[in-house]
Amino acid sequence: MAEHGKSTTTDAVYDLLCRAIIEQSLKPGMRLPEDMVGEQFGVSRTIVRHALVRLETEGLVVSKRNRGAFVAEPTLEEARQIFEVRRCLETEVTRLLVERMPRSGFDALEAHVRREHGTKGKDGPVSIRLAGEFHILMAELSGNAVLAKYVTQVVRRCSLIMAMFANSHSADCAVDEHSQIIAAIRAKDTDRAVRLMEHHLGAVADRANFDGTPDTVESILARYGRELAQ
CATH class of the missing domain: 1.20.120.530 (GntR ligand-binding domain-like)
Known part of the structure; x- marks a missing residue:
């Protein structure tokens, strides 16, 4: 029974973290310390770790050696x-x-x-x-x-x-x-x-900028400046 309860809690933590990432509250590159997540959710670090592993297998989180878990940053x-x-x-x-x-x-x-x-x-x-x-x-x-x-x-x-x-x-x-x-x-x-x-x-x-050229302040202002020329 205890094992089932642990699994259910892990599912709940996974769901909450997943939703925070999908709703873009947790941004790409943000660090997710196990102790801090556990403290905020009122659960053990072990449960947080299980949830983070699931998110990592789905490509939403990455683990960096000696640095912990981070929200993934797709190339x-x-x-x-x-x-x-x-x-x-x-x-x-x-x-x-x-x-x-x-x-x-x-x-x-x-x-x-x-x-x-x-x-x-x-x-x-x-x-x-x-x-x-x-x-x-x-x-x-x-x-x-x-x-x-x-x-x-x-x-x-x-x-x-x-x-x-x-x-x-x-x-x-x-x-x-x-x-x-x-x-x-x-x-x-x-x-x-x-x-x-x-x-x-x-x-x-x-809606995604897939041409590989990120916006600069200059390019953003140039777009708006074109309206003046019309």
């Missing part, structure tokens, strides 16, 4: 690769749902979209998390547990990428795109559903 190349994998996985999820959406699947997806609409313009971090959870829910509804596991990991790693590379984030258009994807799946229009998903994920990737 530009890793970011590109993760988005490529996400596109492959989620287009397959979309195809599967056209073929075999569970009876209650549309109700679950539409209820989630209503939750997304409820946070529009109010809480950016929660909107980002809910947007990712929509894609995870789609994968779970596919009935393929292995596929759902990988989609979950990739979607969560994308939140880190957006924290590092995104120029801006607007969940408003994303919610509308989610509704369009649901409608295409309901109509059993595979081509349209896949096309919408690819466009949707492309728009997410476009």
Whole structure:
């Protein structure tokens, strides 16, 4: 019984740390000392260590020798690769749902979209998390547990990428795109559903600065200065 309780506590610590990373409260590169995390959550360092190991296996945390655990900082190349994998996985999820959406699947997806609409313009971090959870829910509804596991990991790693590379984030258009994807799946229009998903994920990737040239003060001011010339 004690072992079960320990596992449940580890799950709770893992979930809280995961949510803090996905909502971009814990930023890439932040150090996560076991004693400090344990003190804040009221748990032992052992439980924290187990939670951090899980996060490390999912690519959200990295351990540095003699320095401890840190929120991961994906490289530009890793970011590109993760988005490529996400596109492959989620287009397959979309195809599967056209073929075999569970009876209650549309109700679950539409209820989630209503939750997304409820946070529009109010809480950016929660909107980002809910947007990712929509894609995870789609994968779970596919009935393929292995596929759902990988989609979950990739979607969560994308939140880190957006924290590092995104120029801006607007969940408003994303919610509308989610509704369009649901409608295409309901109509059993595979081509349209896949096309919408690819466009949707492309728009997410476009918000990340993947050309390898980070913004400088000069380049930012130049963008705004162009408005004066118009």
